[in-house]
Amino acid sequence: MVVKINENYLLLKSSYIFAEIAQRVNKYQEENPKAEIIRMGIGDVTKPLPPAVLEEFKNAVDEMGKPETFRGYGPEQGYSFLIHKIIENDYLPWGIELSEDEVFVSDGAKCDTGNIQEIFGLDNVVAVTDPVYPVYVETNVMAGRTGPIDSEGRYERLVYLPCTAENDFVPELPTQPVDLIYLCLPNNPTGTTLNHEQMAKWVNYARENKSIILFDAAYEAYIQEDDIPHSIYEIEGAREVAIEFRSFSKNAGFTGTRCAYTVVPKELKAHDNEGNLHLVNPLWNRRQTTKFNGVSYPIQRAAEAVYTPEGQSQINEYITYYMENARIIRESLEKIGLNVYGGVNSPYIWIKTPEGMDSWDFFDLLLNKAHVVGTPGVGFGPSGEDYLRITAFNTLENTKKAMERISELSF
Numbered sequence: 001m002v003v004k005i006n007e008n009y010l011l012l013k014s015s016y017i018f019a020e021i022a023q024r025v026n027k028y029q030e031e032n033p034k035a036e037i038i039r040m041g042i043g044d045v046t047k048p049l050p051p052a053v054l055e056e057f058k059n060a061v062d063e064m065g066k067p068e069t070f071r072g073y074g075p076e077q078g079y080s081f082l083i084h085k086i087i088e089n090d091y092l093p094w095g096i097e098l099s100e101d102e103v104f105v106s107d108g109a110k111c112d113t114g115n116i117q118e119i120f121g122l123d124n125v126v127a128v129t130d131p132v133y134p135v136y137v138e139t140n141v142m143a144g145r146t147g148p149i150d151s152e153g154r155y156e157r158l159v160y161l162p163c164t165a166e167n168d169f170v171p172e173l174p175t176q177p178v179d180l181i182y183l184c185l186p187n188n189p190t191g192t193t194l195n196h197e198q199m200a201k202w203v204n205y206a207r208e209n210k211s212i213i214l215f216d217a218a219y220e221a222y223i224q225e226d227d228i229p230h231s232i233y234e235i236e237g238a239r240e241v242a243i244e245f246r247s248f249s250k251n252a253g254f255t256g257t258r259c260a261y262t263v264v265p266k267e268l269k270a271h272d273n274e275g276n277l278h279l280v281n282p283l284w285n286r287r288q289t290t291k292f293n294g295v296s297y298p299i300q301r302a303a304e305a306v307y308t309p310e311g312q313s314q315i316n317e318y319i320t321y322y323m324e325n326a327r328i329i330r331e332s333l334e335k336i337g338l339n340v341y342g343g344v345n346s347p348y349i350w351i352k353t354p355e356g357m358d359s360w361d362f363f364d365l366l367l368n369k370a371h372v373v374g375t376p377g378v379g380f381g382p383s384g385e386d387y388l389r390i391t392a393f394n395t396l397e398n399t400k401k402a403m404e405r406i407s408e409l410s411f
């Protein structure tokens with residue numbers, strides 16, 4: 001007998017963008033040991049856990065060490081104390097009512113956005129924006145919902161919705177029927193977002209076409225402008241067509257600690273092969289209770305502390321810090337005539353490459369001439385070819401230094 005692999009894995013594009021970036025940066029550093037390289041490609045927060053969070057984290061660790069307060073397996077869906085705070089703080093202020101069994105606490109929005117496709121049939125047609133957070137695409141490739149990738153980097157059977165400067169990074173409604181639609185807003189990597197009216201168009205489309213929107217709101221905390229929905233459920237009818245993913249990673253520094261949650265409303269339904277309707281919520285519950293054993297107790301206590309007044313003011317301070325970096329990046333680059341997008345409601349700035357340069361050319365130019373590292377847009381999809389992503393997650397000092405260096409270049 002010879003064990004067979006899941007051949008879908010062979011369809012995955014092999015060269016990974018971040019490995020290529022690391023290789024180019026390391027090579028440059030070896031050849032130019034004195035160059036002080038500033039990394040602006042970071043897709044990770046850099047501020048430590050807020051003190052209020054850390055304190056509850058530690059207290060809960062101590063509880064685990066005493067027989068009276070020790071906890072073993074918790075509810076797979078998350079502790080009620082955390083779910084209650086989530087509903088009360090993240091939804092009620094926007095007029096959204098959720099019941100506790102519509103919220104599923106997890107160890108990450110990456111896992112949840114990656115795993116959610118499991119509860120849907122393999123013959124569904126999947127739509128993604130282009131550029132895109134690669135997790136949505138690659139988990140569907142692994143599952144067998146696509147064909148092979150073409151020379152431009154598009155998988156067969158996936159529907160790509162281009163988001164470029166030409167359409168102001170607002171995806172247009174698909175021209176062919178699609179079943180599952182991944183939307184990430186505020187967007188990684190473009191940093192742009194949709195207002196209420198633009199989002200309502202998508203909700204209405206999903207209602208009319210019986211599609212489901214998989215809404216990744218990992219960057220919700222960065223929203224600054226008034227007309228941007230903080231949850232897709234602010235849009236009328238969204239409870240019937242949308243699953244929402246949230247995370248403590250980017251607002252509260254949980255990237256290494258791991259806590260997130262997913263909302264699956266009770267109104268959400270999908271068909272079986274005979275055309276009978278089924279609720280989606282119990283399917284996700286079944287999936288999670290079978291394959292997941294919950295987030296650790298101290299981490300859920302740490303996440304709960306995000307919602308205390310101290311926690312809120314500490315995370316707001318961090319977000320203000322990152323958004324100040326974003327402003328500096330945006331304004332510095334605009335000043336030297338570059339076309340930049342995002343950075344207003346998100347920590348990502350999406351830069352159009354100067355005339356005649358593709359994303360790797362521009363990456364090399366910034367590395368060689370300014371010792372600044374960005375992320376080539378093409379790593380997020382073929383429509384990212386003429387763009388480069390810079391993030392606001394470095395320190396203020398480094399951000400200013402990087403912008404001064406880039407400002408001395410001419411394009």
Ligand SMILES: *Cc1c(COP(=O)(O)O)cnc(C)c1O
Binds near residue numbers: 133
């Ligand atoms: C960072 C990020 C997340 C968060 O993932 P976690 O697993 O919760 O850390 C989710 N979606 C996108 C698009 C992200 O950039």
